[in-house]
Amino acid sequence: xxxxxxGKIGWLESHILLVDIEEGTEIxxxxxxxxxxxxxxxxxxxxxxxxxxxxxxxxxxxxxxxxCAAQSKNDLVLGRALVVxxxxxxxxxxxxxxxxxxxxxxxxFTSLEHATKWVQLLKLDRIENxxxxxxx
Numbered sequence: 001x002x003x004x005x006x007g008k009i010g011w012l013e014s015h016i017l018l019v020d021i022e023e024g025t026e027i028x029x030x031x032x033x034x035x036x037x038x039x040x041x042x043x044x045x046x047x048x049x050x051x052x053x054x055x056x057x058x059x060x061x062x063x064x065x066x067x068c069a070a071q072s073k074n075d076l077v078l079g080r081a082l083v084v085x086x087x088x089x090x091x092x093x094x095x096x097x098x099x100x101x102x103x104x105x106x107x108x109f110t111s112l113e114h115a116t117k118w119v120q121l122l123k124l125d126r127i128e129n130x131x132x133x134x135x136x
Contacts, residue, residue, distance in 0.1 A: 028060075028063070045076065069096055
């Protein structure tokens with residue numbers, strides 16, 4: 001895991017990147033840029049599934065939410081799971097996801113375990129689809 005200003009980022013397993021944000025932090029625009037830069041360095045332009053685990057009482061600023069909504073078009077992100085721990089985080093995450101209008105599968109969870117299982121299913125489905133496409 002690579003330490004960043006407000007958390008850690010690293011591979012949970014092959015092609016699944018975990019962003020683990022510390023509890024009680026305000027997530028700013030500079031933090032989003034930092035996480036995006038580290039994610040790009042780690043993935044080396046390969047497709048990945050992202051899991052963002054917001055620490056309890058951690059909230060993005062309005063500017064950070066707008067930046068996330070504007071950056072929803074990333075061809076390297078194949079799926080996105082957001083893990084929230086309270087109602088306020090859920091409301092903000094839901095609003096941000098709706099405003100993104102992205103074709104990337106995205107879901108909100110209250111457990112890192114459930115988010116990981118969902119992303120693993122997405123990954124397996126993608127692998128199976130690639131095998132079928134190669135046979136044709």
